[in-house]
Amino acid sequence: MEPAAVVHRVAFNAALPCLADLHTPEEDRWFFRERVFANCEVWGAFDDAAMTGIIAFRDGWIDQLYVLPDAQGRGIGLALLGIAQRAFDRLQLWTFQCNAPARRFYEARGFALVEMTDGAGNEEREPDARYLWTRP
Template identity: 60%
Template sequence: MPAPFTLRRLSLDDMDRAALIHRTAFDQRLPWLAGLHTPEEDRAFFRNQVFAECQVWGALAEEIVGFIAFWEGWVDQLYVLPQHQGKGAGAVLLALAKAASAELQLWTFQRNLPARRFYERQGFVAVRETDGSGNEEREPDVLYRWRRGG
């Protein structure tokens, strides 16, 4: 049974924690891309883009263990600390974004098989793959789409 999580909207006061969760989860799942950005660059990205453009919500189990950043129709970020993955935090965060939109899209890397399996279990369907030439990491990615009611 998934662990219970409290959800709350995050503020700029939570930015450092969100950036740390992002970097920790990203580097563990995608070690070949680790070190692409410094912690300072991560924090600037979260301050100037993620928190400025998205609703950012956290899953708390005593402390923030995961977060989602989304806007109408798009999931921009969804990361959960590795030791909390598989316990339901990602699913409850994604359900929050689904409740706010009739359709969602998101990108993930083709090689991130655990993320791909997770999104597919949540009803997302792969609709497009790229060679990665259009993203900063130059890593082949895949666009997923979810629509309410199938």
Template identity: 60%
Template sequence: MSFRLRRLSLEEMDRAAIILRTSFDERLPWLAGLHTPAEDRAYFRQRVFSECEVWGALDEEIVGLIAFRTDWIDQLYVLPFWQGQGAGEALLQVAKGAASSLQLWTFQKNTLARRFYEKRGFVLVNETDGSDNEEREPDALYRWSRG
């Protein structure tokens, strides 16, 4: 399936927050409800949009997003219905095209995400007990380098 890719605007951050929450709650149900929708919107508007390039995959509407900055992917979420159809891969290529190396965190229990990144050249470099993240959930640091 093909998607249009484009950089998202501040006005689209509310939709980005919905994509994050829908995907997060579907794939990580034990962490559902950690933030309210208003907190998610504020986070995307005030932090993500100001610190990252935010790109979307669009069909009729935004179905996935990636937020990245120098050397880091901060967010990569695709609505559950659209997962496995190429949106995540297309978004990841945007970030890879802008960097020579990237790092990202994902939760250790998120086996679908871990498999997704590993298939695309990311290598596990560290695992933690989660004591340093907001969710207190064991996580995994991955790194990718061009070439």
């Protein structure tokens, strides 16, 4: 659980510096222990013994997909995404509108933008975008 929380925080901070360190490491550990691991199927990617990426998904939703910045571009995110895509015929996820690399990643893999919000419904109050993927 600890490595997953660390991967999440490092990748999140790198992708969204305007929201960096939104939570303390203790809050991240609590979130992963009480919410992510309690409600999702969680898979990790490893380089030797070190975790480099994580995906957490549940019935039709991807809740978390993060890859360490220095491990990006090596197919880790694609491999993790593939695990969820093999498990479900339809997947949805939320990402922040300002996270252009994530949006490009999902769009290149067949996810379609279906909703944009002003962020009023999320903790960060950051405009977000909901994507949908359906097995062809």
